[in-house]
Amino acid sequence: MKPLIEVRGLSKSYVMGSNTVAALRSVSLTIGEGEFVAIMGASGSGKSTFMNLLGCLDTPTAGEYRLAGEKVSDMSGDALAAIRNRRIGFVFQQFNLLPRTSALENVQLPLLYASTPAAQRRQRAMARLSQVGLATRHDHHPSQLSGGQQQRVAIARALVNDPALILADEPTGALDSRTSLEIMVLLQQLNAAGMTIVMVTHESDIAAFASRIITFRDGEIISDTPHTPDNAAAKLDKAGEVIS
Numbered sequence: 001m002k003p004l005i006e007v008r009g010l011s012k013s014y015v016m017g018s019n020t021v022a023a024l025r026s027v028s029l030t031i032g033e034g035e036f037v038a039i040m041g042a043s044g045s046g047k048s049t050f051m052n053l054l055g056c057l058d059t060p061t062a063g064e065y066r067l068a069g070e071k072v073s074d075m076s077g078d079a080l081a082a083i084r085n086r087r088i089g090f091v092f093q094q095f096n097l098l099p100r101t102s103a104l105e106n107v108q109l110p111l112l113y114a115s116t117p118a119a120q121r122r123q124r125a126m127a128r129l130s131q132v133g134l135a136t137r138h139d140h141h142p143s144q145l146s147g148g149q150q151q152r153v154a155i156a157r158a159l160v161n162d163p164a165l166i167l168a169d170e171p172t173g174a175l176d177s178r179t180s181l182e183i184m185v186l187l188q189q190l191n192a193a194g195m196t197i198v199m200v201t202h203e204s205d206i207a208a209f210a211s212r213i214i215t216f217r218d219g220e221i222i223s224d225t226p227h228t229p230d231n232a233a234a235k236l237d238k239a240g241e242v243i244s
Contacts, residue, residue, distance in 0.1 A: 001032030003069075004164060004196050005054065010063035010073070012049050023049040025219040026063065031198065033164075036191040036229065038207035039200045041216035048169075050216065051200050055088055055167045056080040068164055085114055089158030089166045093173035095150045097142045097157075103129060104138040107157045114161065128156035132186060148179035155186060159195075166190070168199040172206055178239060184209045184232035205230075 012024040024046045031037055041047040052058040053065060056072055059080070065073035072083055084090075097106045107125040116124070129135050132152040142150050151171060158166055168187065172180035188209060191197050199210060207213050208230045215223045 001034065003030045004033045004035075004067065005029075005031035005198075006064075006066040007054075008064045010050075010053060010065060011061050012053065012058070013061045022219055024053070024060070027219075027221055028063075029214070029221065029224065031196065033196055034191070034194050035212060036188070036197045036210045037199070037212045037214060038210035039198065039214050039216065040202065040204070040207055042202075044218075045216040046219035047200055047216045049219075051167060051169060051198070054165075054198060055090060056083050085110060085161060087164045089161065089163040091151070091154050091158050091166060091168040091171045093170035095142070095147075095154045095174070097150055097153060099142050102139050102141055103134060103145065103153045103156075106142075106153055107160050109157060110161045124160055125156070128160045129153070131159070132156045146179070147175050148182050151175065151179075151183050152186065155183075155190075159190070164196065166195055166197045168197060170200055170202070172201070172203070178236075180206065181232055181236045181239065185236055188229070188232050 008028050010024060010027045011022070014021045014023060027050065039047045039051065053060055060073050063073065064071065067083065067087060072080065075083070104122070104125050107128055108121045111121040111124060126135060126138060129138050132155055134149060134152055134156065137145065137149065145153065171187070172183055175183065184206065187197055187199070201207050208227070209232050211227055211229045213225050213227050214221055
């Protein structure tokens with residue numbers, strides 16, 4: 001399996017008054033293309049710091065991070081922004097959709113930042129909305145959509161730039177159990193099609209849908225375990241639910 005993420009000795013410290021807090025301590029790992037990895041750990045374990053570094057939202061104090069062979073750990077802010085837009089799709093717990101903007105316009109935003117021509121923006125955004133089952137609701141605003149539908153719009157937005165990596169931060173944290181299963185079905189389908197997904201979650205039943213579970217404690221990896229993933233579609237069928 002070809003490496004997508006290569007991390008060696010990655011550390012992050014924050015200065016708080018007269019104290020220095022080590023949020024991440026010399027973490028090393030490799031994530032291959034097409035993996036579905038769940039990151040777990042209690043509050044303060046370092047998992048969010050690690051995800052911020054993977055997402056090029058922050059820079060490490062020490063160590064090296066390569067994404068698709070490109071060393072990004074010592075890039076400038078502008079270069080990191082370009083990497084984020086070109087290579088990474090983000091999915092957040094609270095969806096982060098613009099409230100007065102349609103689903104279609106929300107999905108188009110990354111393409112707008114990339115100066116993609118208008119006709120191409122619409123075509124690509126509609127294709128991604130269709131992929132997540134929301135083409136017929138492209139003109140709806142977030143307030144007209146359920147929580148699960150809003151998260152599917154957010155996933156379409158994450159996919160619209162054809163990223164190499166999806167970073168999902170508690171993607172089911174604001175959803176009920178049934179809707180969480182619907183989102184995990186979609187993420188598993190994307191992974192089966194070849195998308196690399198790294199997901200932070202504090203819920204063990206959600207982590208169980210990944211094929212690898214990494215647990216952090218006190219800024220260090222305490223376990224990194226291959227896992228036979230639960231089948232989200234089968235669990236949804238068993239619950240008698242149908243994705244609409």
